[in-house]
C-alpha cells in the first residue's frame with residue numbers, strides 16, 4: 001500500500017489549494033477527485049466575486065486555472081472515490097474505490113451539495129432559472145421577478161440581498177412563521193417588493209428550456225397559484241459530503257465538520273477545509289483560504305510527528 005504524508009479528499013478550491021501548499025512544503029501528497037477537478041466552481045457560469053478578476057471569470061476557466069496550478073508539481077492524482085478513513089495521526093488508511101491508500105494526515109475538502117426540492121425538471125432548470133446561491137447568481141435576475149423558497153436564516157438573508165436587485169420577490173414558505181431570526185423577519189416585512197406566500201409549497205417548475213413560472217399550493221385550502229418568475233432560489237438547506245468521514249469527527253447539527261481556526265477536526269490528524277466544514281460563508285475565496293490553513297496545520301503536525 002502506498003503511503004503519503006497527506007491525503008487530500010476533493011479537488012475543489014479547498015482541496016487544490018491544500019495540495020498546492022503541502023507539495024510546496026516538500027510533502028508527498030495524493031489528491032483524490034472522483035468527478036472533475038474544480039468542484040462546484042464548474043456549476044456556475046460566471047464568477048464575479050473572486051478577487052483579481054474585476055470583469056468576472058467563467059466558472060470553468062477558474063476551475064481550469066486552479067487545476068493548472070498543480071501541473072508540473074509532484075502531486076499524485078487519483079480519480080478514486082474515498083469511502084472511508086480509519087486509523088490515527090501518522091497512520092491513516094483510506095478506503096477508496098481503487099483500493100486502500102496510507103496517509104499520515106488527511107485533509108477533507110469534499111465540499112457540500114445543496115438540498116434540492118426534489119421536483120421534476122429541477123436538474124434540467126439548474127442554471128436556467130433555478131439557483132441555489134443568491135450571492136452568485138442574483139445579478140443575472142436584475143430587474144426581473146423571482147421567487148425564493150425556504151424559511152430559515154439563509155432564505156431570509158438571501159431574500160434581503162435579492163430584494164435590492166430584483167423587481168419583485170415572492171418568498172414561499174411552507175409554514176405560517178419563519179424559522180429565521182426575528183431581525184431578518186422584521187426587515188423582510190418592510191421590503192416593498194417582497195410578497196410573502198406562507199403556508200405554501202412549490203408544486204411545479206414550469207418552462208422549457210428556461211424557467212417561466214412556478215406553481216405554488218396552499219397547505220391551508222389546497223388552492224394553487226402560478227407565479228410568473230424568471231428565477232427560483234432554493235434555500236432549503238445544504239448537505240455536507242462527509243459520509244466517508246469517521247463518526248468520531250464532531251459535526252454541527254447540519255452534519256458539517258466542526259473545526260478550530262486551524263481547520264483541525266476533533267480527530268487529530270484529520271483536517272477539514274471548505275464547504276464541508278461548519279462555517280458562515282461558503283464561497284470560493286473562503287474555501288481556498290481554508291485549504292491553505294489546513295495544509296499549514298497538517299504540515300506542523302507532520303513536523304511534530306517527525307514525518
Ligand SMILES: Cc1cc2nc3c(=O)[nH]c(=O)nc-3n(C[C@H](O)[C@H](O)[C@H](O)COP(=O)(O)OP(=O)(O)OC[C@H]3O[C@@H](n4cnc5c(N)ncnc54)[C@H](O)[C@@H]3O)c2cc1C
Pocket residue numbers: 009010011012013014015032033034035036037038039040041043044046047048049050080081082083109110111112132133135136137241244273274275276282283284285287
Ligand atoms: C451554482 C453555484 C454557483 C456558485 N457561485 C459562486 C460564486 O459566484 N462565487 C463564489 O465564491 N462561490 C460560488 N459558489 C460556491 C463555491 O463554488 C463553493 O463555495 C466552493 O466550490 C467550495 O469549494 P470546496 O473545495 O470546499 O468544495 P467543492 O467545490 O464542492 O469541491 C469538492 C470536491 O470534492 C469531490 N469529492 C467529494 N467527495 C469525494 C470523495 N468521497 N472522494 C473523492 N472526491 C470527492 C467533489 O467531486 C468535488 O469536486 C457557487 C456554488 C454553486 C453551486
